[in-house]
Amino acid sequence: MNVEESPEIVRSLQAQEMRGEQIVNHVRMVFAVLSLLTLVHVHEINTPGANQIFALQVGVYLAVSVALYAFFRLRRNAYVGWLKYLTICADLAVLTLTALATARNHSGIIEYFTSYLPTVYVLWNLMSGFRYSLAACLYSAALSAIFNSIVLAATVYTGAIPISEVSVYGQNVINIADQCQQILYMALPGVVAGIIARMSRNLLLRAEVESMARLRLEREKQELGRYLSKDLVDFVLSDPGRLKLGGTRRHVSVMFTDIRNFTPLTESVEPEVVVSFLNEYFTEMVAIVFRYGGTLDKYIGDGLMAVFGAPLSVEDAPKRAVIAALEMVQALERMNQRKLLGCGEIRMGVGIATGTVISGNIGSLQRMEYTCIGDTVNTASRLEQFNKELGSKIIICQATYATLEDCIPAQPTGALSIRGKSRQVHPYIVDHQDLSPERLEELRRELLQAPRRIDSMPPRPDVARAPAAWRSTDREGAQ
Known part of the structure; x- marks a missing residue:
């Protein structure tokens, strides 16, 4: 559909x-x-017949003005397309009645041709441009030419004024060529007003299109803001082509979180209280994910899935994911102090895996959503579940641990078997209590203050520097 045909x-x-x-x-x-x-x-210096017509003209103008004022007051949002043509015709027709008034006045109809009337015609023609319609302006110009031509023809036909073959000024005669030229120049402002109206309409159209584009961009920004942090949203919208449709391979860190035994904990709590808690909980957790450049993939009951490194790559994605997990655990401890549910301590589990995924819009033609799929996603989900068995809060895969450069202490769990995988995994437990608040704050500052490169794929970890046990399982990509 043509842009100008848009209903808005x-x-x-x-x-x-x-x-x-x-x-x-x-x-x-x-x-x-x-x-x-x-x-x-001036009514005393005019003849009664002239005053009657002048009074009729003024009365009609006042009546039309009051009627239109009432119409616009009563129907503020109404659009009547033919109204402009009706009012233009009324204005010019009533103005042309001046010919009859002057014909009854002392000097005769010569007043019509030599008074200020041409200036008023120019005014009405110029004002037609306020309608932002080229057709209305040309209509006004045409009517003013027609009405004045009728007056001139009637004057010549009745012989009310002598006709001179040459230009004459200050006498009771007219020259037809001069009057035709005057009619032309009275109508010409209507054409000029039409050009200006057309240009103005185009400017209005452009402004409306840009306004709609800004509103659409703002809606897209709000929609993306549900999944991406603010700087990632700005980066995507600066060039939407960066966020490609379909699937692309990405080296990312995937995070799964879940609240331990949440259903039994909330059995005796009113549903409204549970919903209020979950809203506050997710608000806090998603804010932490966004703070470190992560993307909210989806909510899963009382848990969530977040991705660091997709749809746009970020440097230090594994470290960002781990620091974010540490902050999330601390945030939940602060919420526990407030006893929002009035029940026992609420604990959470976090699983983080680093590897290659396929990220993109996945689903059917009728409904698609952005997500990531791959073995890394499955591994992160399984690692999160191991927290129940091990009594831990954060478990990370070997590939994630290898990128931390010993800046975050972690304890190996030993070999664990994941259902559906032929090889065992060797993850690590990260305990936020093993990091001093000062060290954690230092790591936070390093990540949050360092310039973030989000326009390129981050380098894969240096396998040569990784522990031998991890190098042996690197082929799995998601360990």
Whole structure:
């Protein structure tokens, strides 16, 4: 559909036309009042017949102005397309009645051709541009030319004024060529107003399109803001092509979290209290994920899945995921102190795996969502579940531990078997109590203050520097 045919833009342009009609009505009201004051001032020097027509003109202008004012007050959002053509015709027709008034006045109809009337015609033609319609402007120009041509033809036909073959000024005669030229120049401002109206309409159209684009961008930003941190959202929207449709291979760190035994804990708690707690819990946890450049993939009951390194790559993705997990555990401890559920201590488990995934929009043609799939995702989910058996809170895979460069202490769990995998895994337990608050704050500052490169794939860990036990399982990609 053509941009200008968009219902929102059509309604906006129609509203502009009606606002322009209101402006014209205000000018019409002022003109009528000034004409009334003029009539009161000069009525003694005019003939009664002329005053009657002048009074009729002023009365019609005032009546039209008041009627339109009431119409716009009662129907603020109404659009009447034909109204501009009706009012243009009424304005010019009533103005042309001046020919009859001057014909009954002392000097005769010569006043019509030599007074200020041409200036008023120019004013009405120029004001047609307020309607933002080229057609309305050309219509005004054409009507002013037709009405004045009728007056000129009637004057010549009746012989009300002698016709001169040459240009004559200051006498009771007219030259047809001069009058035709005057009619042309009275109508020409309508054409100029039409050009200006067309340009103005195009500017309005462009402004509306840009406004709609900004609103659409803001909606997209809000939608992306549900899954990405603010800087990642800004980065994606600066070039939407970076976020490709379909699946792409990414080297990422995947995080799964879950609340331990949440259902039994909340059996005696009102549902509204549970929902309120979960909202606050997820608000805190997602804020931490975003703080370290992660992406919220999905909520899973009372848990969530987050990805560090997709859809856009970030440096130090494993370290960011682990520091984020440590902060999440500490945040839950602070929430426990407030006893939001009024039950026992609420604990959480976190599993983190680093490896290659396929990330992209996955689903059906009717419904798709952004997510990551691959062995790394399955491993992270299984590692999170091991926290129940081991009584731990954070478990990371070997590939994640290998990138920490001994900056975060971790204890090996020994070999563990994951259902569906032929090889055993050798993960590590990370305990937030093994890190002093000062050391944790130092690591946080290093990550949050360091410039983040989010436009390229982060390098894979140096296998040569990894422990031998890990190198033997690197082929699995998600250990």
